[in-house]
Amino acid sequence: MTSKHIVAIGGSDAGISAALRARELDPGSEVTVVVADAYPNFSICGIPYYVSGEVTHWTDLAHRTAEDLKATGMMVRTNTRATSIDVSGRRVALRKRDGRTELLSYDALIVGTGAVSTRPPITGLTGPGALGPHDGVHLLHSMGDTFQVMRSIEERQPAAAVVIGAGYIGLEMTEALTSRGIAVTQIEALPEVLPTVDPELGALVHDELKAHGVEVITGTTVSSVRAESPGGILQVKATGPEGTPILRAADLVLIVVGVKPDTALAVEAGARTGAKGAIEVDEKMRTSLPDVFAAGDCAVTHHRLLGTTWLPLGTTAHKQGRVAGENAVGGDRRFAGSLGTQVVKVFDLVAARTGLRDHEALSAGRGWMPMTSASRPDDHKVYYPGATPIDIRITGDRESGLLLGAQLVGRRSAEISKRVDLYATALFHEMKADAISDLDLSYTPPLGSPWDAVQVAAQSWVREQRP
Numbered sequence: 001m002t003s004k005h006i007v008a009i010g011g012s013d014a015g016i017s018a019a020l021r022a023r024e025l026d027p028g029s030e031v032t033v034v035v036a037d038a039y040p041n042f043s044i045c046g047i048p049y050y051v052s053g054e055v056t057h058w059t060d061l062a063h064r065t066a067e068d069l070k071a072t073g074m075m076v077r078t079n080t081r082a083t084s085i086d087v088s089g090r091r092v093a094l095r096k097r098d099g100r101t102e103l104l105s106y107d108a109l110i111v112g113t114g115a116v117s118t119r120p121p122i123t124g125l126t127g128p129g130a131l132g133p134h135d136g137v138h139l140l141h142s143m144g145d146t147f148q149v150m151r152s153i154e155e156r157q158p159a160a161a162v163v164i165g166a167g168y169i170g171l172e173m174t175e176a177l178t179s180r181g182i183a184v185t186q187i188e189a190l191p192e193v194l195p196t197v198d199p200e201l202g203a204l205v206h207d208e209l210k211a212h213g214v215e216v217i218t219g220t221t222v223s224s225v226r227a228e229s230p231g232g233i234l235q236v237k238a239t240g241p242e243g244t245p246i247l248r249a250a251d252l253v254l255i256v257v258g259v260k261p262d263t264a265l266a267v268e269a270g271a272r273t274g275a276k277g278a279i280e281v282d283e284k285m286r287t288s289l290p291d292v293f294a295a296g297d298c299a300v301t302h303h304r305l306l307g308t309t310w311l312p313l314g315t316t317a318h319k320q321g322r323v324a325g326e327n328a329v330g331g332d333r334r335f336a337g338s339l340g341t342q343v344v345k346v347f348d349l350v351a352a353r354t355g356l357r358d359h360e361a362l363s364a365g366r367g368w369m370p371m372t373s374a375s376r377p378d379d380h381k382v383y384y385p386g387a388t389p390i391d392i393r394i395t396g397d398r399e400s401g402l403l404l405g406a407q408l409v410g411r412r413s414a415e416i417s418k419r420v421d422l423y424a425t426a427l428f429h430e431m432k433a434d435a436i437s438d439l440d441l442s443y444t445p446p447l448g449s450p451w452d453a454v455q456v457a458a459q460s461w462v463r464e465q466r467p
């Protein structure tokens with residue numbers, strides 16, 4: 001490998017992972033990370049736990065401190081925005097916060113511009129005079145957004161909040177606000193919360209929210225948010241399933257309805273886009289532009305079961321960034337592909353999934369005949385105190401017996417996250433559901449069973465496969 005000047009645009013999971021890998025493999029390389037804000041390498045996944053107060057200081061969310069990053073030999077330029085890429089001249093135009101501009105040359109460039117929050121077309125949230133953080137109305141993606149939420153909490157001392165959206169971030173934020181003593185109403189347009197899992201499992205999350213005093217309103221679309229007076233109480237108007245009008249007053253409104261890839265910089269430079277408008281990359285994270293790589297939420301995701309898709313997740317951003325960094329210094333690494341493995345804690349409940357659900361497998365175009373079975377094994381031997389059931393749904397191909405996906409919901413003590421990882425490993429190695437019973441898994445009564453819950457659920461699927 002020859003020494004080069006590597007430039008990464010974006011200082012979050014993808015950009016920093018790329019920079020770290022480039023420095024690790026080629027310590028002679030010059031690596032510069034350009035970051036639009038002042039918070040390189042912050043764990044934005046931890047934002048809900050700072051808002052809840054469990055993480056006491058925002059600086060604790062840093063994966064690495066400025067000193068740690070400096071020690072790796074990379075140069076991090078904060079408060080510096082990349083404004084354009086000159087592909088043929090291999091230069092990036094930069095604008096610093098004070099307005100000064102500069103051109104930075106590169107041998108290889110990694111675009112890690114991430115994603116931005118989606119702002120839904122709700123009256124009062126778009127167009128001139130749209131409500132914003134000063135009115136107690138917030139989007140949430142960056143550390144900057146987080147500080148604004150915290151300012152609203154301090155200044156407005158909210159008694160009531162409305163969270164629009166019940167995906168995993170919306171759920172985590174509902175828990176965070178509830179734990180601060182704020183009465184939360186969570187409004188979701190789809191029929192059940194956490195729509196990334198089957199509704200039977202989403203219903204368990206719904207019950208957990210209600211058990212903690214959250215008002216959950218599903219199948220309901222918010223149509224407008226307005227302030228009674230400047231900076232005053234917010235009125236959230238929505239329409240329920242049968243057209244029922246719903247009105248809630250709140251001191252704080254959080255809009256967490258998803259993200260979209262931030263691709264403007266790469267697209268203006270001529271990069272092709274793919275799934276959901278994300279930057280097209282091959283498995284080596286190369287864009288359609290010479291010497292330009294992309295990684296993380298701004299780029300498409302290669303999925304081991306679906307082909308090319310878009311799945312914005314921190315775990316994926318780290319892995320893609322690492323591959324891009326390695327290849328930027330002359331390596332030949334491929335991103336092995338995602339399985340969409342994800343997990344969320346909602347109060348004392350944990351919900352996780354990996355691979356495909358029934359309808360996703362059916363529409364994958366791979367000729368699978370998906371079948372999903374449900375079971376409820378205990379997390380450990382029931383005679384040892386504290387045993388709790390885990391709701392597990394396994395999806396497999398009825399014809400071949402191939403495991404296609406798994407979804408789990410259980411109490412926080414039930415190791416849901418590591419159990420879904422076991423299914424993710426089985427999926428990665430293209431195992432059949434039946435073969436899961438052959439795995440030599442650990443056992444002691446306080447922690448498991450001779451047949452672990454993941455095996456019991458797989459056996460239940462196999463029984464249903466062979467009627």
Ligand SMILES: Cc1cc2nc3c(=O)[nH]c(=O)nc-3n(C[C@H](O)[C@H](O)[C@H](O)COP(=O)(O)OP(=O)(O)OC[C@H]3O[C@@H](n4cnc5c(N)ncnc54)[C@H](O)[C@@H]3O)c2cc1C
Nearest residue numbers: 010011012013014036045082113114115296297313314315
């Ligand atoms: C509240 C919350 C909780 C989450 N929880 C989880 C979780 O539990 N598990 C999980 O897997 N994922 C989670 N995620 C998702 C995960 O955080 C993202 O997938 C991940 O951060 C994506 O990393 P990224 O580097 O691609 O982009 P981003 O994190 O979006 O970062 C983009 C970076 O690019 C910079 N940038 C953008 N444009 C420019 C420019 N023109 N010039 C210079 N810099 C620029 C930004 O300042 C930023 O540094 C969560 C996200 C949020 C918001």
